Amino acid sequence: MGIERPFWRAIAVFRVASLLYAAVLLAQHRGYAEPLTGWLVIGVMGLWTGAAIFAYSVEALRRWPLLVLDLLMAVACLLASPYVEGARPPGEGTMPVPATWIAGPVLAWAVHGGRRLGTVAAAVVAAADLWLRVRGTDAPVLINGAVLLFMTGVVVGHVARLAKQAEERMQRAVEMEAAQRERDRLARDVHDSVLQVLALVQRRGQELGGEAAELGRLAGQQEAALRALFIRPAPPPAGVMDLRPLLMRYGSEQVTISTPATPLVLPGPVAKEMAAAVGAALDNVRAHCGPAARAWVFAESGEGTVTVSVRDEGPGIPAGRLEEAAAAGRLGVAQSIRGRIEGLGGHVLITGVPGEGTEIELTVPA
Amino acid sequence: MVRVMVVDDHPMWRDGVARDLAEAGYEVVAAVGEGRQALRVAGAVLPEVVVLDLRLPDMSGAEVAKGLAGMSPSPRVLVLSASAEQDDVLEAVKAGASGYLVKSASREEFLDAVRRTADGDAVFTPGLAGLVLGEYRRLAAQPAPAEGPRLTDRETEVLRLVAKGLSYRQIAGRLVLSHRTVQNHVQNTLQKLQLHNRVELVRYAIEQGLDAD
Numbered sequence: 001m002g003i004e005r006p007f008w009r010a011i012a013v014f015r016v017a018s019l020l021y022a023a024v025l026l027a028q029h030r031g032y033a034e035p036l037t038g039w040l041v042i043g044v045m046g047l048w049t050g051a052a053i054f055a056y057s058v059e060a061l062r063r064w065p066l067l068v069l070d071l072l073m074a075v076a077c078l079l080a081s082p083y084v085e086g087a088r089p090p091g092e093g094t095m096p097v098p099a100t101w102i103a104g105p106v107l108a109w110a111v112h113g114g115r116r117l118g119t120v121a122a123a124v125v126a127a128a129d130l131w132l133r134v135r136g137t138d139a140p141v142l143i144n145g146a147v148l149l150f151m152t153g154v155v156v157g158h159v160a161r162l163a164k165q166a167e168e169r170m171q172r173a174v175e176m177e178a179a180q181r182e183r184d185r186l187a188r189d190v191h192d193s194v195l196q197v198l199a200l201v202q203r204r205g206q207e208l209g210g211e212a213a214e215l216g217r218l219a220g221q222q223e224a225a226l227r228a229l230f231i232r233p234a235p236p237p238a239g240v241m242d243l244r245p246l247l248m249r250y251g252s253e254q255v256t257i258s259t260p261a262t263p264l265v266l267p268g269p270v271a272k273e274m275a276a277a278v279g280a281a282l283d284n285v286r287a288h289c290g291p292a293a294r295a296w297v298f299a300e301s302g303e304g305t306v307t308v309s310v311r312d313e314g315p316g317i318p319a320g321r322l323e324e325a326a327a328a329g330r331l332g333v334a335q336s337i338r339g340r341i342e343g344l345g346g347h348v349l350i351t352g353v354p355g356e357g358t359e360i361e362l363t364v365p366a
Numbered sequence: 367m368v369r370v371m372v373v374d375d376h377p378m379w380r381d382g383v384a385r386d387l388a389e390a391g392y393e394v395v396a397a398v399g400e401g402r403q404a405l406r407v408a409g410a411v412l413p414e415v416v417v418l419d420l421r422l423p424d425m426s427g428a429e430v431a432k433g434l435a436g437m438s439p440s441p442r443v444l445v446l447s448a449s450a451e452q453d454d455v456l457e458a459v460k461a462g463a464s465g466y467l468v469k470s471a472s473r474e475e476f477l478d479a480v481r482r483t484a485d486g487d488a489v490f491t492p493g494l495a496g497l498v499l500g501e502y503r504r505l506a507a508q509p510a511p512a513e514g515p516r517l518t519d520r521e522t523e524v525l526r527l528v529a530k531g532l533s534y535r536q537i538a539g540r541l542v543l544s545h546r547t548v549q550n551h552v553q554n555t556l557q558k559l560q561l562h563n564r565v566e567l568v569r570y571a572i573e574q575g576l577d578a579d
Contacts (some may be wrong), residue, residue, distance in 0.1 A: 010553055032505070195448040196376045197376075197378050198470075200379055200469075201475060203382075203469075204382070206472055206473075207473055253470070256493065256531055258491075258492070258496025258504050258529040259500065260496060260497060260503065260504070260529075261453050261501065262500055296529075298492065298531075300499055300500065300503070301503060309528045309530055311532075360553065
């Protein structure tokens with residue numbers, strides 16, 4: 001996770017700066033009541049600052065023991081304040097000896113674990129701080145420090161979490177792009193030559209006849225399957241889909257798919273339902289005209305509509321046959337397709353001429 | 367004898383196509399595997415028909431088709447494509463190719479397509495008809511559709527039937543037209559598109575040229 005590193009660097013800078021600030025404060029107050037103890041505390045803070053900066057920079061060390069130790073160090077230095085400043089602080093508004101340094105672990109917890117851990121760390125440090133103030137003075141208890149600590153914990157935790165999520169998303173996008181590039185490369189380099197050979201085998205096989213023809217037929221099937229595999233999935237804007245890749249899957253030696261070169265955009269569920277209806281129509285062709293029957297799927301866009309027609313060259317439907325079946329309550333596959341498409345606000349046109357095959361035209365609003 | 371050139375980077379496929387053509391009585395004047403080479407050789411051997419694979423190592427099929435269309439006399443180009451690279455096919459056809467066939471087509475279909483290409487007819491698969499219809503629709507939807515080419519109602523009707531897999535004979539029967547008329551309609555749709563494409567290219571060149579001054 002590369003995004004965390006800048007956070008840790010920023011925290012390191014903060015620790016050093018607030019260490020210097022604490023030292024300056026101590027010097028200004030001439031060491032308060034107990035200068036020796038005061039400088040001892042600053043020394044401990046300095047050592048821990050160095051240790052913490054190093055430890056947080058190593059990913060393997062960024063674990064619970066370090067986080068807890070960090071927090072304990074801050075609280076310990078904070079609680080050492082009365083021994084330096086005397087039981088009662090010299091005046092209102094005086095900071096404890098570590099001053100802003102106690103926010104270090106709050107930042108660390110927030111960056112490591114987000115808003116919630118940041119809040120927990122802030123609560124611990126703020127509790128210690130408030131306890132000092134409550135017992136130390138009769139003046140009203142200042143809660144500014146506590147509020148700032150909570151704010152630090154929540155805001156930094158939130159931002160750190162957002163940054164991590166953004167980085168993860170970016171990572172995923174990069175991976176997807178790499179996958180697409182690889183797919184393109186395969187399509188370019190491998191796909192074309194393999195398709196060529198499969199097409200060649202198919203063609204020669206058909207000419208030779210017999211077993212070779214069977215091999216050729218198998219090669220043809222594989223060619224169609226491979227071709228479908230490499231058709232680019234169009235990058236779908238939210239909620240809509242390109243109907244073409246869904247239809248292309250039905251392409252085979254028997255089934256020819258014709259589409260425009262531009263996307264046929266439909267709302268996602270409509271596209272899926274439409275593709276399913278086309279699939280049902282093709283199943284119907286196979287059921288009525290046999291597995292070797294040819295079929296043509298043609299998709300086009302109209303004025304605010306998308307139309308797909310499925311045509312076969314079977315025996316066709318005698319005039320009035322459909323109405324007859326519907327009247328008799330026998331709703332065939334064609335009728336169930338009609339129900340589906342009409343459910344989408346579209347309409348279905350079935351034309352059948354005896355001897356010239358059947359054509360089912362499905363139109364839905366785009 | 368009709369002079370044919372084969373352009374395909376796959377040696378086995380190239381030889382197979384050349385053999386089929388020779389057996390069917392065509393004179394295969396050249397068989398090459400690269401686009402630039404194809405343009406060079408075509409200028410020397412002057413083929414009447416070029417059987418062009420879209421996927422070549424050095425140039426796109428559309429570029430080769432454009433180069434061939436710019437020759438004088440320009441050969442007729444039949445595009446053979448293994449993959450369903452729709453944009454590529456459309457580009458090649460707009461650049462001047464007069465027919466398109468998938469490589470998985472049978473030998474008879476292929477020879478028939480070459481014969482029709484040599485006769486000057488457009489060879490439309492249902493797939494190509496779908497692409498051409500889509501292209502006209504795309505042009506009509508553009509901001510200045512008045513300038514773009516338009517299909518007549520009859521042409522649209524014919525192309526839609528081609529896209530639905532009907533043969534010219536079946537279309538002629540259904541629309542009560544002659545076979546020749548159907549063929550002419552199909553031909554027109556392609557020529558209008560190619561003309562529009564050339565006009566666009568010239569306009570683009572002029573705009574670029576004016577900008578450069």
